[in-house]
Amino acid sequence: MDLLKRFAAGDLDAFESLFRQYQCKVYCWIVRIVRDPATAEDLTVETLWRAYRAHARFHPDGNFEGWLRRIGTNAALDHLRTARAHVPLPEDFPADSRPDAAEQRESRMAIHSALGSLPPQLRVVVQLGLIEEEPYRTIGEALGISESAVKLRMFRAVRILRKKLHDWDVRR
Amino acid sequence: MNDQEYEQFRKKLRGAIPPLGQPELGRDLWPAMLARLNKPRMRVAWYDWLLLSAAGLGACFFPGLIPALLYHL
Numbered sequence: 001m002d003l004l005k006r007f008a009a010g011d012l013d014a015f016e017s018l019f020r021q022y023q024c025k026v027y028c029w030i031v032r033i034v035r036d037p038a039t040a041e042d043l044t045v046e047t048l049w050r051a052y053r054a055h056a057r058f059h060p061d062g063n064f065e066g067w068l069r070r071i072g073t074n075a076a077l078d079h080l081r082t083a084r085a086h087v088p089l090p091e092d093f094p095a096d097s098r099p100d101a102a103e104q105r106e107s108r109m110a111i112h113s114a115l116g117s118l119p120p121q122l123r124v125v126v127q128l129g130l131i132e133e134e135p136y137r138t139i140g141e142a143l144g145i146s147e148s149a150v151k152l153r154m155f156r157a158v159r160i161l162r163k164k165l166h167d168w169d170v171r172r
Numbered sequence: 173m174n175d176q177e178y179e180q181f182r183k184k185l186r187g188a189i190p191p192l193g194q195p196e197l198g199r200d201l202w203p204a205m206l207a208r209l210n211k212p213r214m215r216v217a218w219y220d221w222l223l224l225s226a227a228g229l230g231a232c233f234f235p236g237l238i239p240a241l242l243y244h245l
Contacts, residue, residue, distance in 0.1 A: 012209075019202055027197040035192070044197075045204045052209075111188035130182055132191050158173070162181060 004060040015052050018064070023048065025065060026072050029142075032132045033076040033124055034083075043079060047072040066141055073124065073142040080120035114164040122157035129154055 006014035026047050031040035050071050051058070058067060115123060124143065128134040129150065136150040143150070173181070230237050 016202065019205060020200070023201050024197045027201075028194055031195050032192050035189075037195070037198070041197070041199075041201060041204075045201050045208060048201075048205060049208055108188040111185060115185075115189065126185070127189075130185055131189050132193075158178070158181065161185075162173070 002060060004058075004064055008055055008058050008060045010055050015055070019048055022065065022068055026068050029069055030072050030076050032134075033073065033127055034079060035127070039079065039083075043072065043075045047075045050075065069138075069142045070144060077120050077124060080123065110165060110168045111161075114161050114168070117164065118157055118160060122153055122160070125150055125153040126157045126161070130158075 003014050003017055007018055023044060027040055027044040030043045030047065031037060034040050034043065047068060051068055054071075058064070115126060118126065121143070125139060128139050128142075129136060136147045136154075140147045140150045145153075227241055231241060
């Protein structure tokens with residue numbers, strides 16, 4: 001019997017095989033939304049747990065990866081709604097001793113802060129579409145919205161970000 | 173915003189927040205899932221259900237009780 005059919009029937013062994021097969025892909029998707037490896041690991045388990053609980057609703061002929069991506073995106077959005085509005089700074093920023101380094105760091109902080117202040121549904125679109133360059137269609141499928149709705153969200157998000165960064169530039 | 177401005181903005185954003193690309197998962201998460209699967213599910217005692225049903229019925233038949241019920245929540 002096909003693995004997906006066995007999963008849909010609630011077979012735990014089939015779920016384990018699928019878990020091992022898809023955990024990296026789910027993690028990879030989620031970490032690009034939450035940008036924190038430890039949180040992404042927790043949310044990967046949460047995503048696959050939600051998928052296992054909803055096994056009866058999955059159609060074996062459907063796109064399993066897309067289904068997981070959608071559940072994962074919802075789990076990540078739930079997390080962003082409850083977590084502090086903050087985008088973690090990457091740890092691998094080089095220590096720069098040039099005179100303009102402090103200014104550059106300030107500018108980066110302003111961008112992080114502006115992105116962190118966006119509503120989660122806009123922030124996800126910016127992070128996946130603008131930073132990670134995922135196709136709008138994939139983002140739309142993961143969010144359960146159309147491609148044109150993704151474009152609209154992107155437009156709104158960019159407008160807000162540009163305004164926040166412009167205000168920050170004026171205040172300096 | 174024209175295409176050039178959009179591209180400049182995208183570059184600025186990617187400069188501040190570098191893309192993660194295809195990050196590696198450092199460990200197997202199956203043990204964590206197994207622990208979650210084996211965790212006993214929260215059980216609600218029968219008398220809690222009874223109390224809830226009584227409160228629900230009370231609210232249906234005596235709607236005036238709803239503020240009192242809400243107060244005691």
